[in-house]
Amino acid sequence: MANxxxxxxxxxxxxxIEPEVHGHFSEHLGRCVYDGLWTDDVANEDGFREDVxxxxxxxxxxxxxxxxxxxxxxxxxxxxxxxxxxxxxxxNLFWAQGREDVPEESNAFGTxxxxxxxxxxxxxxxxxxxxxxxxxxxxADWMEYCSYDGDTELADRRRENGHEEPYExxxxxxxxxxxxxGGQMSPEQYAREFRRFATYMxxxxxxxxxxxxxxxxxxxxxxxxxxxxxxxVASGRWGxxxxxxxxxxxxxxxxxxxxxxxxxxxxxxxxxDALEMEEHIERIASTIDAVAxxxxxxxxxxxxxxxxxxAVPENGLEQPGTVLDALSAAAVLDVFNHNADVMTMSNIAxxxxxxxxxxxxxxxxxxxxxxYRVFDLYAPHKGNEAITTSxxxxxxxxxxxxxxxxxxxxxxxVADDGETYVTVTNLDxxxxxxxxxxxxxxxxxxxxIDAQVLFEGQDPDLEVDASNADEFAADDLDVDxxxxxLTVDLAPSTVAGISIE
Ligand code: AHR
Numbered sequence: 001m002a003n004x005x006x007x008x009x010x011x012x013x014x015x016x017i018e019p020e021v022h023g024h025f026s027e028h029l030g031r032c033v034y035d036g037l038w039t040d041d042v043a044n045e046d047g048f049r050e051d052v053x054x055x056x057x058x059x060x061x062x063x064x065x066x067x068x069x070x071x072x073x074x075x076x077x078x079x080x081x082x083x084x085x086x087x088x089x090x091x092n093l094f095w096a097q098g099r100e101d102v103p104e105e106s107n108a109f110g111t112x113x114x115x116x117x118x119x120x121x122x123x124x125x126x127x128x129x130x131x132x133x134x135x136x137x138x139x140a141d142w143m144e145y146c147s148y149d150g151d152t153e154l155a156d157r158r159r160e161n162g163h164e165e166p167y168e169x170x171x172x173x174x175x176x177x178x179x180x181x182g183g184q185m186s187p188e189q190y191a192r193e194f195r196r197f198a199t200y201m202x203x204x205x206x207x208x209x210x211x212x213x214x215x216x217x218x219x220x221x222x223x224x225x226x227x228x229x230x231x232x233v234a235s236g237r238w239g240x241x242x243x244x245x246x247x248x249x250x251x252x253x254x255x256x257x258x259x260x261x262x263x264x265x266x267x268x269x270x271x272x273d274a275l276e277m278e279e280h281i282e283r284i285a286s287t288i289d290a291v292a293x294x295x296x297x298x299x300x301x302x303x304x305x306x307x308x309x310x311a312v313p314e315n316g317l318e319q320p321g322t323v324l325d326a327l328s329a330a331a332v333l334d335v336f337n338h339n340a341d342v343m344t345m346s347n348i349a350x351x352x353x354x355x356x357x358x359x360x361x362x363x364x365x366x367x368x369x370x371x372y373r374v375f376d377l378y379a380p381h382k383g384n385e386a387i388t389t390s391x392x393x394x395x396x397x398x399x400x401x402x403x404x405x406x407x408x409x410x411x412x413x414v415a416d417d418g419e420t421y422v423t424v425t426n427l428d429x430x431x432x433x434x435x436x437x438x439x440x441x442x443x444x445x446x447x448x449i450d451a452q453v454l455f456e457g458q459d460p461d462l463e464v465d466a467s468n469a470d471e472f473a474a475d476d477l478d479v480d481x482x483x484x485x486l487t488v489d490l491a492p493s494t495v496a497g498i499s500i501e
Contacts, residue, residue: 001434002434002435002436002487003394003433003434003435004391004392004393004394004407004408004433004434004435004436005391005392005435005436005437005438006389006390006391006392006408006410006412006422006424006435006436006437006438007389007390007391007392007438007440008387008388008389008412008420008422008437008438008439008440009387009388009389009390009440010387010414010420010439010440010441010442011440011441012387012388013385013386013387013388013414014337014338014339014340014341014385014386014387014388015340015341015385015386016340016383016384016385016386017336017337017340017343017381017382017383017384017385017386017413018340018343018344018345018383019062019382019383020062020063020124020344020345020346021333021336021340021343021344021345021346021382022061022062022333022346022375022378022379022382023061023062023063023064023065023126023302023345023346023347023348024061024063024064024065024123024347024348024350024351024358025064025065025066025069025302025303025347025348025349025350025351026064026065026066026067026350026351026352027066027067027068027069027070027071027072027349027350027354028067028068028069028071028075028092028095028105028109029068029069029071029095029316029317029350029354030095030315030316030317030318030353030354031316031318031352031353031354031361032316032350032351032352032353032354032357033067033109034106034108034109035353035361036049036052036351036352036353036354036357036359036361037049037052037109037117037351037352038108038109038113042363042364043364045120046116047108047109047113048113048116048117048120049361049366051361051365051366052352052359052361052366053117053120053121055358055359055366055368055372056121056123056351056359057120057121057122059358059372059375059376059379060122060379061121061123062123062124062382063123063124063125063126063171063345063347064117064118064121064123064124064125064126064347064351065126065127065128065171065173065302065347066114066125066126066127066128067114067127067128068094068128068176069128069176069303069349069350070094070095070176070177070180070181070182071092071094071095072128072129072130072173072175072176072182073094073130073131073132073133073134073175073176073177073178073181073182073183074092074093074094074130074132074133075130076090076130076134076138077110077111077130077138077142077145078138078141079105079107079110080107080109080110080111080113081110081111081112081145081157081158081161082157082161084107084108087106087107087108087110088107089104089105089106089107090104090105090107091103091104091105092104092105094181095313095316096313097313099313099314111127111142111145111146112158112161112162112163114127115146115163115167115169124170124171125167125169125170125171126169126170126171126172126173126216126302126345126347127142127146127169127171127172127173128172128173128175128176129142129172129173129174129175129197129201130175131174131175131176131178131182131183131190131193131194131197132175132176132178132181132182132183133183136196136197136199136200136201137200139172139174139197139200139201140200140201140203140204141154143169143172143201143204143205143209143213144204144208145157145158146158146166146167146169147166147167147168147169147209147211147213148166148204148208148209149165149166149210150208166209166210168209168210168211169213170211170212170213170214171213171214171216171345172201172213172214172215172216173216173218173248173302174193174194174197174198174201174215174216174217174218175190175193175194175197175217175218176218177218177250178190178193178218179218179220179225182218186228187220187225187226187228187229187232188228188229188232190217190218190229191228191229191230191231191232191233192232194217194229194233194244195233195236195238195242198215198242198243198244201213201215201243202215202242202243205243214245214246215243215244215245215246216245216246216247216248216300216302217229217233217244217246217247217248218248218302219247219248219249219284220249221249221250221251221280223283223284223287226247226249226283226284226287226288227287227290227291229247230247230287230288230290230291230292231291234291234292240291240292240293240294240295241294241295244292244295244297245297245298246297246298246299246300246344246345247284247288247297247298247299247300248299248300248301248302249280249281249284249299249300249301250301250302250303250304251276251277251280251301251303251304252303252304252305252306252307252349252355253270253273253274253276253305253306253307253328254270254273254274254306254307254308254325254328255307255308255309256269256309257269257270257306257308257309258308258309258310259308259309259310259319259320259322259324259461259463260310260320260461260463262324262461264429264430265398265399265400267324267429267460267461267493268396268398268405268429269398269400269401270306270324270328271327271328271331271405271427272398272401272403272404272405273401274306274328274331274332275331275332275335275403275405275406275409276403277301277304277332277335277336278335278338278339280301281299281301281335281336281339281342281343282339284299285299285339285342288342298342298343298344298345299339299342299343299344300343300344300345300346300347301336301343301345301346301347302345302346302347303347303349304332304346304347304348304349305325305328305329305348305349305355305356305371306319306325306328306355306356307319307355307356308320311354311355316353316354317350317354317355318353318354319355319356320461320463320464321356321357321360321369321370321371321463321464322370322460322461322462322463322464323370323455323458323459323460323461323462323464323472323493324429324460324461324493325356325369325370325371326369326370326371326373326374326454326455326472326495327374327425327427327455327460327493327495329348329356329371329374329375330374330377330378330409330423330425330495331409331425331427333374333375333378333381333411333423334409334410334411334423334425337381337386337411337412337413337423338386338388338389338411340385340386348371348375356371357369357371358371358372358375359372360464360465362465362466365466367464367465367466367469368469368472369464369469369472370454370455370458370464370472373454373455373472373473373474374454374495376474377423377452377454377474377495377497378423378497380413380415380421380497380499381411381413381421381423383415384413384414384415384421385413385414385415386411386412386413387412387413387414387420388412389410389411389412389422391406391408391409391410393406393407393408393409394407394408394433395407396428405427406427407426407427407428407433408424408425408426408427408428408433408435408490409424409425409427410422410423410424410425410437411423418501419499419500419501420439420499420500421497421498421499421500422437422497422498422499422500423495423496423497423498424437424488424490424495424496424498425490425494425495425496426490426491426492426493426494426495427493428492428493429460429492429493430492431492432489432490432491432492433489433490434487434488434489434490435487435488435489435490436485436486436487437485437486437487437488437498438484438485438486439484439500442484443483443484444481444484444485444486444500445481445482445483445484447500447501448500448501449479449481449486449498449499449500449501450498450499450501451476451477451478451479451488451496451497451498451499452474452475452476452477452496452497453474453475453476453477453488453490453491453494453495453496454472454474454475454494454495454496455472455491455493455494455495456475456491456494457491458471458472458493460492460493474497477496477498479498486498486500
């Protein structure tokens with residue numbers, strides 16, 4: 001007997017799920033870039049780690065944000081171009097906090113290496129310019145170096161460095177967390193800086209580049225901050241017609257949880273915190289709507305994921321990779337699908353070895369964490385049209401939060417060829433759920449149905465490593481078809497993808 005029901009409403013289309021919503025973030029922090037992406041110590045292709053390249057290429061990631069994070073507002077791009085042996089070593093101010101061994105930046109991996117990486121794995125680059133300790137000239141010069149096709153000193157420098165053709169970098173971030181590590185600015189102060197930077201970066205876009213650049217402002221989780229920022233930006237001479245294409249927020253959760261000591265109550269709390277993403281997106285979208293009445297400004301969540309007690313600056317923000325983290329990613333990707341009408345991108349933190357990374361490395365080994373499996377399972381949604389789902393689910397009261405945890409979640413989308421894809425999560429670590437899935441107005445009994453499930457029989461907090469990573473791959477899932485209703489039985493802490501052709 002089913003105890004939860006997912007109804008898909010094909011007529012209630014939300015919007016296209018931008019592929020960029022499955023984007024990633026890599027910062028010069030801990031072992032993300034050095035060791036994770038770039039190394040001489042194991043098999044590599046001109047410095048790029050082969051095993052990681054392969055895993056990234058297989059996932060077909062649409063966009064990658066770099067070089068930070070907090071690192072970005074203490075980074076000067078010219079340090080990282082030209083002959084590698086001549087690049088200066090620098091200290092890294094932000095990630096030195098709490099450490100005795102102040103991390104130094106060799107600058108061996110710089111702009112050309114990052115953009116080559118993007119070419120190799122077929123992903124769009126998103127560069128974050130330095131607002132905190134940099135200036136608009138430096139940001140505009142960086143754009144010119146990367147993407148100008150004319151006859152200037154900076155464009156020629158790129159050519160001398162081996163890149164005849166401009167890279168055409170589409171996404172440019174104007175600072176990072178400028179309310180915090182990026183300069184401790186008030187919303188009004190950041191808004192003025194944003195206008196100043198956008199004047200020059202926007203002119204580069206309009207006057208010198210042969211393609212459209214999208215400028216991204218770094219917002220906050222708090223509604224009030226974003227409102228004050230937007231109003232101050234709009235108070236300039238351009239009004240709301242400033243070159244601002246996307247406003248971002250960052251949402252980390254699970255900060256109070258130590259994975260190695262966690263229990264079932266912690267799991268529930270973590271998932272409630274992850275689902276708060278819905279509220280953050282709705283709030284930032286309504287702030288944008290209220291101020292930018294004549295402009296489309298997208299919402300980007302350009303840092304998100306779990307941040308557990310184990311991840312501290314001293315260990316380069318490394319933490320165990322678990323099924324529980326992966327489940328939270330599934331819940332968040334469902335939220336992004338529900339908000340496809342406003343979401344233009346997201347970037348999970350971070351790609352390799354840091355926080356909720358998808359890939360982990362140790363010596364010669366590189367493996368996919370459970371979160372990687374979730375991104376793979378959700379990949380068919382990319383580029384589809386999101387459709388509304390309603391979920392009738394049991395809930396659990398989570399004492400330490402003000403919210404109840406819905407134990408079953410879902411989202412759905414439809415491809416151009418009419419194939420429907422539904423993802424269903426059992427967020428309940430204590431029990432199985434039998435879930436009916438019905439597509440309103442459609443008899444699914446004659447359709448081709450294919451379903452896969454992740455994490456059946458796995459411990460939610462077991463640390464995944466090179467020795468057991470393969471056990472987390474997807475399995476086939478039985479679907480019971482009865483007229484227009486499909487039923488799936490989902491074991492505790494599992495996630496399923498069902499395609500209906
Ligand atoms: O992803 C780690 C850090 O978290 C980033 O550098 C910063 O932007 C955020 O606070």
